[in-house]
Amino acid sequence: MVFENTINSLKEKYGGYRKNVAATGSGKGLKKMTLIAWIIIMPYILWNIVFWLYPNIVSIPIALFETSLISAKAVFVGLDNFLDFFKREEFRMIMYNMIRFGIIYIPLSLVISMMLALMLNSVKNVALKSFLVISYFLPNLTAGVAYSVIFQKIFDPHSFLTKAISTITGTNIGWFSDTNIVLIPMAIMIVWKSSGYYALLLLANISSIPDSYHEAALIDGAGSFTRFWKITLPMINPTFVIVVIFAVTTFFGMFAEPLMLTEGGGPMLASYTFKMEIFHQIYDRMAVGYGAAVSLVAGIMSYVLVLLIKKFVGKEV
Amino acid sequence: MKSKSIQDNLIGKIVICLLLLWSFINIYPYFYLVIGSLKQDRDFYTSILNFKVLTFDSYEKMFALEELHFIRALFNSLFVAGAVTLATLFFSAITGYAISKLDFKGKSFIANFIIFQWIFTGTGVGFIVVFKLMVSLNLLSTYTALTVPFLMSAWGVFLFSQYFKTIPMALIESARIEGCSEFGIIFRIMIPMSKSVAAILGVFTFMGRWNDLLWSILVIRKPHMMTLNLSIANFVLGGGGRDKPGLIFAATVILTLPLLILFIIYRKQFITGISIGGGLKL
Incomplete structure (x- = not known):
């Protein structure tokens, strides 16, 4: 452990x-x-x-009972809640969305945050550095509802951005109405929100690497890429693992974004998430047992992902 | 050597430009938000640099709009986040004091239990059971449902107990000799000495409650009990945002402002907090 x-x-x-x-x-x-x-x-x-x-x-x-929010009665159904969930279209779409979202979000946020952290580490000017750190932290404070409201208008069909991209590509883009691209604006929004935060986590660790390590490598003639790969990355491995875990498990926490931007995971479930399904079960259907089953599936899945990340990304130093 | 230093200089300038570009990307949406809130709805999609059309109309409409319950929602948000923050600080400080500075039977069990709780946050399913509990106790749409499930924090107890350990025992001994009670020691000596820890725990607790959506949406069913976050979400989801974008933006400015102010005051604690809070709490 x-x-x-x-x-x-x-x-x-x-x-x-x-x-x-x-x-x-x-x-x-x-x-x-x-x-x-x-x-x-x-x-x-x-x-x-x-x-x-x-x-x-x-x-x-x-999770093994069929029980409603408002009645005290509970019927034992064994694993039926789980089996039923696995059979439904919603489950397949959640899995599909998790993969599609991850393919865009994980590399983008990791690359941006790593680059930001490395570049921030080289800034010597104290005032400039503290300004940058503060501005990178800002999006992380903002409520999901607030940034969803803002980005809804930035990606609105009438907005400058949408018009510009539509003109370039020659097609009318409906960011939140096209099943194929709906996760792109969402991923961009969450990259905007979290990359700065990941960068600050990484920076705290990068700046603690003693200069002598890099100096010794420089004398041996190591280039900047080699130094990053052989010194920086292994030295910051514990923090890097945490950042990867945060990035991979982001999907499991997505709730405000699909609720606000795509009216609860639309179009055609193309932005449906675990949290939306749990919410739907316990709020709309009042099926507490079923909701708990979905929640357990999500919990176990994220736990397995965390273990896999620790096994394949984490290193004993 | 000279050409190398010129090259380094150039790379340094490019790096700073890229870093500033990202901070522009980070700040731009807030700028867009503020400008949008100052526009009338018919001008909403005009250029962001068109400063002539700016008015405070949206803010006036926001206060007047019956559906949004703006004042009440703002009060609810402030009250809930404020009460939870104060309670968390209070209970974390006294519990942290007991497990770090008092010697008593069962102490190591309690201390280990709190660490266990802090590290393993649970199955993540617990909130469904708490929700069912709230429903069966008939507590929907009450301040109790919004505050009581969040009054304690294992992380907070841990933070305080770690900090209290650095305060010398002699100080406490001398206070006891003077006849000071244990609560007197906590509130007159320990808490005033640990303002930085209190600030970290306070701002993060406040942020957690202020930004919460899922729990409030579950337990709040009456419009006048909605928090500001929920009230805006509810208004947007009800379709109100389509023809009143300026008004929504104005309310969102108010939603964003308290945390920005807190952040500017406590920015150092925020930055320290991310390495203590974010780095270890998984």
């Missing part, structure tokens, strides 16, 4: 701290301190039993 190191180091810290406290002595009896401490953490514990432990334990079995 990738977290083992983190957990161990945290345990060491906590363990080490315990000894410290015992050595200094707290000044009050342990019994009294225990009472005070439990009073302080009680709200956290109670809240977590209701809103974290209970939902997470119940969520897996609930």
Whole structure:
């Protein structure tokens, strides 16, 4: 597990701290301190039993039931919710969209963010650098609804951009009404939103590589590409893996964009996502069990993708 | 050597141009948004540089429009995001204090549980069960449904406890000798000393609630309880945006503004927060 190191180091810290406290002595009896401490953490514990432990334990079995939001009745259906979902057109379209979206979005966002991070690292001027960092972070703060509203107008049939591209290509482009191209504006929009953020994550790691590594390689006559491939990329591997995971799992989080731009995943499900299907099941059909099943499928799929990325992209340094 | 330095200089200039181009791409949509909000609907698709047609009409219409419930929606958003942020800060600080500075029975179990919670965010299905709980408790369209499921944060507890550990125990001991209660220590000593952590946790919690759409759309069914985000989404989805683009843009400016202001005030904490929050929280 990738977290083992983190957990161990945290345990060491906590363990080490315990000894410290015992050595200094707290000044009050342990019994009294225990009472005070439990009073302080009680709200956290109670809240977590209701809103974290209970939902997470119940969520897996609930997917095996056909149960509605408004009735207490639940019929055990085994794996029927899952099997039914796999058979439906929606599932096939979600898979197809995930691949089409990924083909555009993943390379585009990774290349742009890596280039931005490398270029940002070479900027020496402090004022310019902080301006760039701030402007790259801006899109990441914006609500999905807000940037969807803006990009809806940027890709509107009457907009300057659409008219210009229509004139060049000689065809009338309807960005959000053509099943073949609807994911392109969406991918561009999310690249706009997240590339700067990925670049800042990468930058934090790139700037921590000691200069001496590059200097040594320069003396050996390594070109800039070799240095990037042999020094920078391996050194930033942990962050790079995280950025790849973010990019690959973006599709699983898409909700506001299809809802706002294509009226819930249209045309003909060409921009339908997992979140849209979960929302449709639990909001429109009130089928809680079915929604949980879809949600579990999405969760397992993203987890498998994360493991694959860690296996094939991640390196032990 | 001289030709090489000229070449490097040129590459440096190209790099800066490319970087500035991306920041232009990042900023342009906001510029487009502000200009669009200042146009009347009939001028909406005219050139962005046509400054003569700008008015504040859309903002006036936005306040007047019954369907949008603008003032109420803005209040709801501010109230929900603000209340959740304050509660998260409060509970994270006291819980973080207990697990980092107090010695008590069961401490290591609780500390490990919080770390486990922070790292494994759960199946991601939990919110459906919480939603069903809200429905069965008849809590739809209430502030309770919007706030209570978000009051605590394992990440927040973790952040505070890590920071509190750097504060020397002697300070706490001397406060105890002076007769200060544990809550007094938390609020008079610990929190004032950890403003930077509070700012990171605060801005990210506020952002999470302010930008939330899925949860609010699920639990809010009454127009007057909608948050600003949901109210705008609802208005656009209802078809209202087609003939009133200026008005939608004006409301979106207001939706974007609070986070921009927070970001400008706390930009350092935001940038630090992405490496603590984004880098490790998977």
